[in-house]
Amino acid sequence: MTHIKSIGRFCPTDDNGYIINDSSLKKIKPDFYEVIEEVIEKYQSHLRADLHSVYIRGSVPRGFDIYNVSDLDTIAVTKNDINDIDLGWVHKAEQELNKKFNFVNGVEFSLYSIEDIIDTTTFSIIPFMIKTHSVCVFGEDLKVYLPNYKADKTIGNEHLVNLKNQVEQAKDDLDGNEDIEDILDCCGWIMKIIVRAGLALVVEEENQYTRDLFPAYKVFSKHYPEKEAEMKQVLKYAIKPVDNADEIIGFLNKFGNWMISESEKWLKLHNPKKVSNLKI
CATH class of the missing domain: 1.20.120 (Four Helix Bundle (Hemerythrin (Met), subunit A))
Structure with missing residues (x-):
């Protein structure tokens, strides 16, 4: 029988109703430090000068992760178009980390170009996630270039x-x-x-x-x-x-x-x- 725990909460908002990002490096539990370091190393070794920044999103940087249940969701921002970058290594990298760190339900690599992130003329879920649910663990943090968002x-x-x-x-x-x-x-x-x-x-x-x-x-x-x-x-x-x-x-x-x-x-x-x- 699956036991459902009352875990999680709604995003905090400011006086104008904009969502506040409550992610923080301080909220990441020590167990995840080594995993995150290896994630960054994987991105660096394969993307090299193309790598702009890396983010951890979801429950882990908010301190709501559950041992053996939570994923480690990562976002890498690249300087060049994704279509011009070899991504053949991604699946293997995920498998290697999943095998090594079995207390994580899954390590997910995802990559987006900087142009895709900072172009906010229309709503896109990844810029939204970076602004409201992520913490930057490598490179320049793009949050300052992104608009505020409301729950609407x-x-x-x-x-x-x-x-x-x-x-x-x-x-x-x-x-x-x-x-x-x-x-x-x-x-x-x-x-x-x-x-x-x-x-x-x-x-x-x-x-x-x-x-x-x-x-x-x-x-x-x-x-x-x-x-x-x-x-x-x-x-x-x-x-x-x-x-x-x-x-x-x-x-x-x-x-x-x-x-x-x-x-x-x-x-x-x-x-x-x-x-x-x-x-x-």
Whole structure:
């Protein structure tokens, strides 16, 4: 039985409603020091002069990580276009660190060019994550060049506009899949997306945002009490993924499809002039 702990909180905000980044180097637990050092070394050895900066995002720099459960999510910013950089080393580097540091649920490498980060003419989740949920551990911190963000429909759009495609992708990846590790990864990935999409459905009413799964589940359930049991199951799948592909597909065919329907209603309501252009 998966035990759900009341862990996490909503992002703090200032007097104007802008999200405050509560990540800090001081909040990173000593167990992660060596992992982070090796992450930086991997980026440096492969990117060399192309490496601009490295960030740790998520629960670890906020002090909410759980031993053997939390991932170590990293972002590297490059000076040149990603398409011009050899990324063939990334998967192997992740595997090496995952094998060496088994108290981490997974080390994730992700790379974006500096142009992608500082171009904020339209909302993009990575600049948002750097500004609100990350701490810089190497290089120049780009937060000062990024705008402030509020918990509003812009974030809701980001979480909901691709939900249908993400659920369908998960089902396609799971169908006939016999790779246990791949099934577990896919289960955890799509269920985290669904929990956060649940929060997005009520972000306008709540004016609060979090990446943490438990508070997202709780606030969704407050507005959709009839769906609390299903979202609780999503949370359990996210915390402790299962390797039964047919079970996951069956669940996605039911609750996943309901979430897609609700997301389409939300997008039409909050983007009446743009809905014809939305790929939903």
